Amino acid sequence: MKAVIQCGGKGTRLRPYTAVLPKPLMPIGSRPVLELLLKWLRRNGIREVFVTTGYLGHLIRSFCGNGEQWNLKIVYTEEIEPLGTIGPLTLVREHLDDTFLVLNGDVLTDLNLSQFAHFHRRQPGPVTIATAVRTIKMDFGVIEEVDNTVVEFREKPSLPHLVSMGLYCMDPEVFEFIPDGVPFGFDDLMLQMLENGTSVHVFKHHGLWLDIGRVEDFHRAQDVAWDDQSAAAEPKAA
Template identity: 75%
Template sequence: MKAVIQCGGKGTRLRPHTSILPKPLMPIGARPVIELVLKWLRRNGIRDVFVTTGYLGHLIRSVCGDGNQWNMHISYTQEPEPLGTIGPLSLLRDELNEPFLVLNGDVLTDLNLSQFANFHRRHNGALSIATATRLTKMDFGVIDEAEGQVTAFREKPDLQHLVSMGIYCMNPTILECIPSGVPFGFDDLMVQMLQEDTAVHVFKHNGRWLDIGRVEDFLKAQDIPWDEQSPAIAAVAAA
C-alpha cells in the first residue's frame, strides 16, 4: 500500500515555533515528527510514500531526501497555493491507482496499519477513517430538558466524542470527488459523501494517538519513547 503524508499546513497552533520550522519538522526528543512517522510506516511494511508540501516544503525535502536512509522511496508534491487537507491528493491522480493510506504529517500513534487496511478492504468502501475517543471537559453545567422542563443536570461533565485521528484508507474512486486547483478540506469531502449517501466506515483505535499540532499533545509526546526499541511500539509492530 502506498501512503500519502500531508505536510502542507502552516502549523498555526504551534506558533511561534512553526514560523521557523514546518510542523512535521518539530522535534520530538532529538528527532523530527516526520522521521518518527516514516519509521512507523516502514515498520508497518510501507515503503512507497508521497509527501505533499507547501509551507517551508524545501526544508522537509532537505531532511527526508528520497527516503533511502529508511529503505523507503519518497516523492514530493508542491502546492502552488494552499489546497486544504484533501485538495493536494488531486496532484497525485496518476499515482494512486489502488487503495492507499492518507495521514497528517503531525500524527504519532501505535495504530496497526495491517489491521486498518484489512478492515478497509473487507468493507469495500471508498473511505475508512481511523478514530479515537477523546474527552472534552465542559466549563459549564449541562442541562437536559424536555418540553421546557429540566430532566437532568450535570456539573461541568467530561463529554466523550469519537474523533478522526487524521489517518484514512481510501480507494482511488475518492479522487473523483476532489476538484483540481482549489482548496478542498476533509470536511468538504465528508459533506459531499454524506449528501450522496456514500458509506464511510469507522475503524476504532483504542491505543496511543497524539496530534502534534496541539500544544498539549506536543508536550506530552516528549515523554514517550516512539522508536522501534520501545516495548509498546515493538509489540504493535509484531502484532
C-alpha cells in the same frame, strides 16, 4: 500500499515554534516527528511515500531527501496555493491506482496498518477513518430540557467523543468526489460522500494516538520513549 503524508499546513496551533520550523519537523526528543512517522510507516511495510508540501516545504525536502536513509522512496508535491486537507491528493492522483493510506504529518500512533487496511477492504465504500475516543471537558454547565423544563443538569462534565485520528484508508474511487485545483477539506469530502449516499466507515483504535499539532499532545509526546522497534514504548519513568 502507498502512503500520502499531508505536510502543507502552517501549524498555527504551535506558534511561535512553527514560525521557524514546519510542524512535521518539530522535535520529539531528539528526532523530528516526521522521521518517527516515516520509520513507523516503513515498519508497517510501506515503501513508497508521497509528501505534500507548502509552508516551509524546502526544509522538509532538505531533511528527508529521497527517503533512502529509511529504505523508502519519497516523492514530493508543492502547493502553490493552499489546497486544504484533501485537495493535495489530486496532485498525485495518477500514482494512486490501488488502496492507499492518507495521514496528517503531525500524527504519532501505534496503529497496526495491516489490520486497518484489512478492515477497510472488507467494507463497501472508498474511505475508512481511523478513530479514537477523546474525552472533552466542557467549560459550561450542560442542561437537558423537555418542553423548557430542566430534567438534568451537569456541571462542566467530561464527555467522550469518537474523533478522527487524521489517518485514512482510501480507494481510487474517492477521486470522484475531489475537485482539481481548488481548496478542498476532509469535511468537504465527508459532506459530498454522505449527501451522495456513499458509505464511510470507521476503524476504532484503542492504542496510542497523539496529534502533536495540539500543544498538550506535543508535550505528552516528549514523555514517550520512541524507538526503532515499535511505534512507542511505555512513558519514561520520572
